[in-house]
Amino acid sequence: MADEVSCLKARLLDKETELDVLKKKLAQYEKNEKPCIELIDKVTTLTPLESKPLSNEDIMRYSRQLILPELGVRGQKNLSQSSVLVVGCGGLGCPLAQYLAAAGIGRLGLLDYDEVELSNLHRQVLHREESQGQAKALSAATAVNRLNSTVECIPYNLQLSSENALQLIQQYDIVADCSDNVPTRYLVNDACVISRKPLVSASALRMEGQLTVYNYRGGPCYRCLYPVPPPAETVTNCSDGGVLGVVPGIMGCLQALEVIKIASGQGSSCGQQLVMFDALDTRFRSIRLRPRQPECAVCGEKPSVTQLVDYEALCGSAATDKCRRLNLLSKDHRITVQEYKVVVDNASSHLLLDVRPPVEVDICQLPFSLNIPLSSLQQGKSGHLQLLRESISQSKGQMSGDGPLPVYVICKQGNDSQKAVQLLEKMSTSEVDEITVKDICGGLMAWSQKIDPEFPQY
Ligand SMILES: Nc1ncnc2c1ncn2[C@@H]1O[C@H](COP(=O)(O)OP(=O)(O)OP(=O)(O)O)[C@@H](O)[C@H]1O
Ligand SMILES: [Zn+2]
Numbered sequence: 001m002a003d004e005v006s007c008l009k010a011r012l013l014d015k016e017t018e019l020d021v022l023k024k025k026l027a028q029y030e031k032n033e034k035p036c037i038e039l040i041d042k043v044t045t046l047t048p049l050e051s052k053p054l055s056n057e058d059i060m061r062y063s064r065q066l067i068l069p070e071l072g073v074r075g076q077k078n079l080s081q082s083s084v085l086v087v088g089c090g091g092l093g094c095p096l097a098q099y100l101a102a103a104g105i106g107r108l109g110l111l112d113y114d115e116v117e118l119s120n121l122h123r124q125v126l127h128r129e130e131s132q133g134q135a136k137a138l139s140a141a142t143a144v145n146r147l148n149s150t151v152e153c154i155p156y157n158l159q160l161s162s163e164n165a166l167q168l169i170q171q172y173d174i175v176a177d178c179s180d181n182v183p184t185r186y187l188v189n190d191a192c193v194i195s196r197k198p199l200v201s202a203s204a205l206r207m208e209g210q211l212t213v214y215n216y217r218g219g220p221c222y223r224c225l226y227p228v229p230p231p232a233e234t235v236t237n238c239s240d241g242g243v244l245g246v247v248p249g250i251m252g253c254l255q256a257l258e259v260i261k262i263a264s265g266q267g268s269s270c271g272q273q274l275v276m277f278d279a280l281d282t283r284f285r286s287i288r289l290r291p292r293q294p295e296c297a298v299c300g301e302k303p304s305v306t307q308l309v310d311y312e313a314l315c316g317s318a319a320t321d322k323c324r325r326l327n328l329l330s331k332d333h334r335i336t337v338q339e340y341k342v343v344v345d346n347a348s349s350h351l352l353l354d355v356r357p358p359v360e361v362d363i364c365q366l367p368f369s370l371n372i373p374l375s376s377l378q379q380g381k382s383g384h385l386q387l388l389r390e391s392i393s394q395s396k397g398q399m400s401g402d403g404p405l406p407v408y409v410i411c412k413q414g415n416d417s418q419k420a421v422q423l424l425e426k427m428s429t430s431e432v433d434e435i436t437v438k439d440i441c442g443g444l445m446a447w448s449q450k451i452d453p454e455f456p457q458y
Contacts, residue, residue, distance in 0.1 A: 091248030123245030
């Protein structure tokens with residue numbers, strides 16, 4: 001009888017515990033359904049993080065890393081008292097924020113001015129299909145909060161600029177650059193040097209990635225290595241060059257690793273080192289970087305940059321424009337997609353030259369276009385030049401009048417096509433003398449947006 005009673009009591013206790021867990025879970029789901037995270041559109045003043053002992057829940061949650069001698073209780077507590085500002089919640093920022101939150105970082109500032117798009121989802125793994133159109137900072141913060149609600153998450157729907165960077169960065173212990181443009185890289189660097197914060201920086205493009213920690217323990221800053229910005233037209237981003245989603249995933253994880261080592265107190269070994277990842281060969285290489293440069297404009301002995309400057313002017317490119325529109329040609333060397341549509345509708349004689357690489361032509365193309373990639377024109381590939389000459393004389397033969405043959409050059413967004421126009425103009429063959437060359441502004445993406453909505457966007 002007594003056995004029976006204690007057995008029933010034990011079963012009841014089990015059921016009650018199960019019920020409790022289910023109730024807690026339900027409450028959590030209900031809480032997460034609501035947008036419980038507040039999006040911030042200006043820099044606010046943060047209170048310092050408190051030092052707290054690890055709770056039993058913390059001990060259980062972090063148990064698998066707590067027992068690592070490299071981390072231990074001291075390292076875990078250091079993590080929980082550290083704050084990290086993530087600049088950019090894209091391909092790098094998503095995996096970085098995810099692992100920092102999972103590891104128990106104290107405070108995460110998630111900064112991005114942009115909104116989630118369908119073409120982000122193959123690599124920006126915190127965002128979901130339902131988050132399309134939502135601010136990336138909010139979408140990332142919601143996902144992070146679902147993963148670890150004990151992490152204080154601050155989503156900034158802001159563009160990092162010379163006006164707000166110092167005030168923001170000064171409030172964080174470590175900064176992670178997960179942005180995708182050169183002006184922001186210089187801005188983040190200078191703000192970190194001026195605020196004396198370590199900068200964990202990574203990049204990923206196509207099938208390659210790079211990682212370095214700048215301004216750390218006397219090591220170089222970004223400007224020590226790259227004192228002068230590259231010419232704007234030589235810089236490629238993911239929407240121009242493409243990227244395999246897992247590559248920023250790997251680089252963002254490496255960034256998380258370095259942040260965790262710095263925040264926990266173990267220290268990073270990348271302070272004067274560039275780690276390069278080649279995804280094609282699945283190989284990492286590491287090179288030692290030159291040390292801090294005494295003549296560096298920002299961290300040198302007599303710095304000329306002591307406050308933030310105009311980084312878009314410095315780099316000759318915008319910090320927000322994802323399509324980075326180049327402006328290499330005068331107006332009379334360009335036509336709009338609407339003007340080109342009139343040419344097509346009137347069946348006026350012309351040659352349409354598509355200078356995209358074949359891999360993009362495979363995705364979509366306008367009928368009757370001649371495809372010669374910009375790279376082939378630049379390399380002066382004889383087969384391709386011959387093809388161009390033949391196409392010009394063929395189209396010229398079909399012309400009714402005597403004037404030069406109009407050649408319209410198109411690419412994805414209207415940058416490469418401008419370079420091609422410049423190249424064709426420099427060519428001094430007699431065939432080229434018989435043509436007028438113009439770039440189609442905004443390229444095929446403008447065609448899709450303004451002329452033919454059925455034409456795919458990519
Ligand atoms: N100055 C800045 N302030 C805030 N966020 C920035 C700044 N510069 C870049 N970013 C953000 O950094 C992120 C970089 O990530 P990534 O290159 O993967 O994304 P993307 O710009 O969405 O890519 P895509 O070029 O394919 O559209 C972007 O979300 C971008 O909005
Ligand atoms: Zn420097």
